[in-house]
Amino acid sequence: MRVKEMADLAGTTTRAVRHYHRLGLLPVPPTAGRGRRDYGVEHLALLLRIRWLADGGLSLMEVAQMLDADEQGTDRESILCDLQSARRNIEERQQALRVQADRIDELIAQVADGGVLSPLPTVLARFYDDVAVRLHDMEPSARGRALEVLTGERRLMMSLASRGMIPASAGRFVEELDATERDACAQQVCAFARLDQTGRAGAVELAQxxxxxxxxxxxGALTVLNDLPGGALGRAVWNLVGVLSTVSYPLRIHRVFTGELLDLMLADPDFAAAIHRSAGGKRVVL
Structure with a gap:
């Protein structure tokens, strides 16, 4: 039979057949008249077996090992071990697909809820939108720089969210903030934008x-800290926060503010314990 006829019978393509030839999975038949290759039933049977193994989740390298072991009469235990390994690989891929499907479901819910397609959770995106609106009500001289600060923080949080480093409790925390407290958040953003003018005294006051x-x-704040990962991943979170905050807020006075705020948190036993746990016992520097 011709190559296309055999490929059709096996539910594959002539391109795949030629690929199997190149890999040595399927022997090349002798040429018949006019130089065309004449495939026999034995070729079709082997091709069907290759497709059956490949469709079962084995890589072509694993298929080759299976066929070689079978041809040489290798111990069944070796083949069984290879099949079990292939089964574990399939389970790992299935788990990865389930995680991917869950992430797609989150994005669907986010867009359906009126949010934009962004790694930042909708509740946090709306919080930043709300603070931005409150900043627009402030005097023009302070508004521009304050909006830049808010944009920087939003980007920082988006970077963390894209790596799955923001716990759901962070959204619940900002949801608890009432209108007065959100006004205070806007005022604090403005104060941060003026730190180059107010100096250390302003940084200490803002931290307080x-x-x-x-x-x-x-x-709520403790829950957010306790929901952060621990160990190596927790250290990675704090390291990334440190790098991103330095890039977003490069002035030395900004480090004064973050240092003062961190000192206040570490002076509280509960907050200190949560921070040390998530940082894997390493010293946190912001």
Whole structure:
């Protein structure tokens, strides 16, 4: 039979047949009249077996090993071990696909809920939108720089979200903030934008105000910290936060603010324990 006829019978393509020839999976038949290749039933049977093994989830390299072992009469235990290994590989791919499907479901829900297609959770995106609106109500001289600061923080959070490093409890935390507290958030953004003018005194005052807001929602803030991963992944989160905050807010006075705020948190035993756990016992520097 001709190559196309055999390929059709096996449910594959002539291109695949030639690929199997190149890999040595399928022997090349002798040429008949006019130089055409004449495939026999034995070729079709082998091709069907190759397709059957490949459709079962084996790589072509594994298929070759199976066929070679079978031809040489290799111990069945070796073949069984290879099949079990292939089964585990399939399970790993299935798990990866389930995770991917869950992520797609999250994106579908996010867009259906009126959000934009962004790694940032909808509740956090709406929080930043709300703070931006409140900044627009402020005096023009402070508004521009404050919006730049807010955009920088939003990008930082988006970078963390794209790596799956923002726990769901962070969304619940911002949902608890009432209108007055959101006004305070906008004021704090403006104060951060003016730190190059207000200096160390302004940085210390702002850190105390930020800490006071966190304490008004103490349990929610602790939940966010406790929901952060620990160990190596936790250290990676804190390292990334440190790098991103330095890039987004490069002035030395910005480090004064983050250092003061971190000191206030570490002075509280519960917050200190949560931070040390998630940082894997390593010293945190922001």
């Amino acid at each position: 105000e930020s800490w006071a807001l966190a304490l008004r929602h103490r349990q």
